[in-house]
Amino acid sequence: MTASSPAPLTEDVLSHADAAQPEALERLFALLRIPSISAQPRHAEDCRAAAQWLRDDLAAIGFDARVADTPGHPMVVAHDVGKSGLPHVLFYGHYDVQPVDPLSLWSSDPFAPAIVTGEDGRQVIVARGASDDKGQLMTFIEACRAWKQVHGDLPLNVSVLIEGEEESGGANLLPFLKAHAAELGAGLALICDTDMPNRTTPAITTALRGLVGEEVVIQCAGRDLHSGMYGNAARNPIELLCTILATIRDETGRVTLPGFYDDVQLPSESQRKQWRALFPDDSVLLGPVGLSEAAGEDGFTAIEQVWCRPSFEINGISGGYEEDGFKTVLPAKAMAKISFRLVPGQDPQRIRAAFRERVAGLLPPDATVTFSAHGASSGFAVPQDGPDLRRALDALGEEWGVPAVATASGGSIPVVAEVQEALGIDSLLIGFAQSDDRIHSPNEQYGVENFRKGVRSWVRVLAALAVPG
Amino acid sequence: MTASSPAPLTEDVLSHADAAQPEALERLFALLRIPSISAQPRHAEDCRAAAQWLRDDLAAIGFDARVADTPGHPMVVAHDVGKSGLPHVLFYGHYDVQPVDPLSLWSSDPFAPAIVTGEDGRQVIVARGASDDKGQLMTFIEACRAWKQVHGDLPLNVSVLIEGEEESGGANLLPFLKAHAAELGAGLALICDTDMPNRTTPAITTALRGLVGEEVVIQCAGRDLHSGMYGNAARNPIELLCTILATIRDETGRVTLPGFYDDVQLPSESQRKQWRALFPDDSVLLGPVGLSEAAGEDGFTAIEQVWCRPSFEINGISGGYEEDGFKTVLPAKAMAKISFRLVPGQDPQRIRAAFRERVAGLLPPDATVTFSAHGASSGFAVPQDGPDLRRALDALGEEWGVPAVATASGGSIPVVAEVQEALGIDSLLIGFAQSDDRIHSPNEQYGVENFRKGVRSWVRVLAALAVPG
Incomplete structure (x- = not known):
């Protein structure tokens, strides 16, 4: 009252x-x-x-x-x-x-x-x-x-x-x-x-959570190649893209970009306790979508991972032949759309820069990358x-x-x-x-x-x- | 005569x-x-x-x-x-x-x-x-x-x-x-x-070279999810696919599947010498397609990698949102079409089995995989x-x-x-x-x-x- x-x-x-x-x-x-x-x-x-x-x-x-x-x-x-x-x-x-x-x-x-x-x-x-x-x-x-x-x-x-x-x-x-x-x-x-x-x-x-969205296009050869004629010797941009994206999280689910977790605050223990009471088991959140256990960061419940932890997602990927059947193409390009969900304290521009630096730093000779920003919010x-x-x-x-x-x-x-x-x-x-x-x-x-x-x-x-x- | x-x-x-x-x-x-x-x-x-x-x-x-x-x-x-x-x-x-x-x-x-x-x-x-x-x-x-x-x-x-x-x-x-x-x-x-x-x-x-073609579909959640509502906690099948495919070659370009190089024969030194005379530099093969150096296995020239070494290729990949713009989807599925080019001595069925075993062995809980064979030749x-x-x-x-x-x-x-x-x-x-x-x-x-x-x-x-x- x-x-x-x-x-x-x-x-x-x-x-x-x-x-x-x-x-x-x-x-x-x-x-x-x-x-x-x-x-x-x-x-x-x-x-x-x-x-x-x-x-x-x-x-x-x-x-x-x-x-x-x-x-x-x-x-x-x-x-x-x-x-x-x-x-x-x-x-x-x-x-x-x-x-x-x-x-x-x-x-x-x-x-x-x-x-x-x-x-x-x-x-x-x-x-x-x-x-x-x-x-x-x-x-x-x-x-x-x-x-x-x-x-x-x-x-x-x-x-x-x-x-x-x-x-x-x-x-x-x-x-x-x-x-x-x-x-x-x-x-x-x-x-x-x-x-x-x-x-x-x-x-x-x-x-x-805020969001940093990013589109990455990696190009190797100047045109699509026949995988028989060039496979092995010509860099495969899809494989390169996969290899680079596979480095963004470590095996514990933590994002490996330098400084990514700087300034990330955890909710109070009493708040986490209330959340655990609402979601006593990860299956409360995940069961309705056909999943049984949390996939992301070790040490956090599913709801904590969504509500108070930053994430890395690959929202789309594309390259080479994607239709029915098979084509032995070694494509010139591969594309991914990725995003980071950010929690308060994280600087979207700093995270974007760290991601771009990671990708560029892992590019071998003959590979080029084009980045396109798709939104940034804290x-x-x-x-x-x-x-x-x-x-x-x-x-x-x-x-x-x-x-x-x-x-x-x-x-x-x-x-x-x-x-x-x-x-x-x-x-x-x-x-x-x-x-x-x-x-x-x-x-x-x-x-x-x-x-x-x-x-x-x-x-x-x-x-x-x-x-x- | x-x-x-x-x-x-x-x-x-x-x-x-x-x-x-x-x-x-x-x-x-x-x-x-x-x-x-x-x-x-x-x-x-x-x-x-x-x-x-x-x-x-x-x-x-x-x-x-x-x-x-x-x-x-x-x-x-x-x-x-x-x-x-x-x-x-x-x-x-x-x-x-x-x-x-x-x-x-x-x-x-x-x-x-x-x-x-x-x-x-x-x-x-x-x-x-x-x-x-x-x-x-x-x-x-x-x-x-x-x-x-x-x-x-x-x-x-x-x-x-x-x-x-x-x-x-x-x-x-x-x-x-x-x-x-x-x-x-x-x-x-x-x-x-x-x-x-x-x-x-x-x-x-x-x-x-022969060929083993394979299509891999990895599914996690039962339907596409909103990355804000589930990102981190729900397994991302694109990320999982990338992580698994990134293990197929090591950093020297060698395929890591057990037994992959069993029975692979090298051409005679005199034949390799003739090839080196034809392709004194990797750029002879790669220059016309806009590349300058061989990407694959360390220790082999570009033409050797193509002519006498087996390869792993990702011929296509697809998942999530691939059109213009951005969509914060956390997709249910991701697909890749991959192939191995085989040299004489390699058994296509054994290589297919080794690949499937690798993928299945790296699947976490809640993820399922479907394989489709796309041809096999020695x-x-x-x-x-x-x-x-x-x-x-x-x-x-x-x-x-x-x-x-x-x-x-x-x-x-x-x-x-x-x-x-x-x-x-x-x-x-x-x-x-x-x-x-x-x-x-x-x-x-x-x-x-x-x-x-x-x-x-x-x-x-x-x-x-x-x-x-």
């Missing part, structure tokens, strides 16, 4: 939110019916329609809301601010969705949302965007609505930014944030685009001792009846770094999706109960963060 | 062949005009036309010639035999040619042969098949014609077999040889489908002390004015093994092509002088082999 929102106030809002659940689902369904696929130009008007729908809904709640144009799909910007002495939070979500192909794998129209009973008896909403991100962002908007309808006001200052290009590059977000830094200048960002570690444990994602971490993190974790724990956990994600969520860069603020990543929600895949779903408790969670988090400054 | 063909007899034939060169070129051009592309069904009638043309030409010389049907394109079979007490040789060539695409890279119609002056002032015949194999096989037929026209007979018994599927699999050759073993049962096969080590040195290819070598080899080398030396060399080829020529299997006889591979004849490529060519001296070479070789038994 916070000073500004004593328990009875919040309880009233929670009761109201539960009672209003049927109408909340209707609103979500209306939004899900709009096929706002940002990557497909023929859906540009649908993207605008989704933005307009959200603007209208936020305005109906009482936000000062508008659709703001960008060089791409528009943003929705809304404010309910002006309460002096209270914190100001910026909520971020995205109304755009992934393409739906292959359509044949959907059991129903991706833009005709329906509630169905899942294999385990759970009620789930099936539609493209049900989880990513329309269902999730509407948990926040419904929480705001409940506060406004019960008490006529929010417990703190709230701005909302909903973009329409998260699934298609998001190139316009950072410039928009920079151009509107004064208007969007809150003290904390709240993002609802992540999942829970299991069905029952609420979580805040407090660390994300890892991100919310300070574990921040008071807002503590307040939000406590609020989530109250709602779900079990302590909320500060988790991490092995992937990148660009908006976190962009908000940091443009506005200078941290983000709390609070989401209610499940790992089997099939985001980006056919039959995407979102649990009805996840939606309901998501709304209730935000009701409590808003109250918890409303600490007079 | 042989007992049956004293010098004056041969000299008369040589003079006649030179004088008849214009007509010989006209005949070659007529054959080159037939687009007998065996791989393209629309050219089936052209293949038959080429066979018919050759049958008619051989009949005109005096051979007992016929077109013999097969399940594919027909064979040409011809005999000029019956001289008791004299050896019987079987000549092999192929009338089919490679496809001509990309047509735009040809400077003239591939089936409108023309004599043009090359960059180095050489006169060359430009056409598809000019070298491979119409020009080469006609050197033998013209030599026979000259013998018949001057002396009314050949100096020994000659059968001719010309196939039409060498460029498209040649599946019907072995069954045909077996079905006609009695009719084709000569004591020695002569094959004109190889090249000279340089412009001036005649050669007989006395060793060929290396081949003509005994260096055979009298026919010596006689043919001497005859070639007389024609070219420099000692002929027993060379080797790093590739496979299936007919050699098939003739051995079906008829139980050795082959002498005598050819006059040049490494820059662009066989299988646009603007294929054959030197006019190579054609002329090829005819003269066969005139002499036929005489040299005509030793009464």
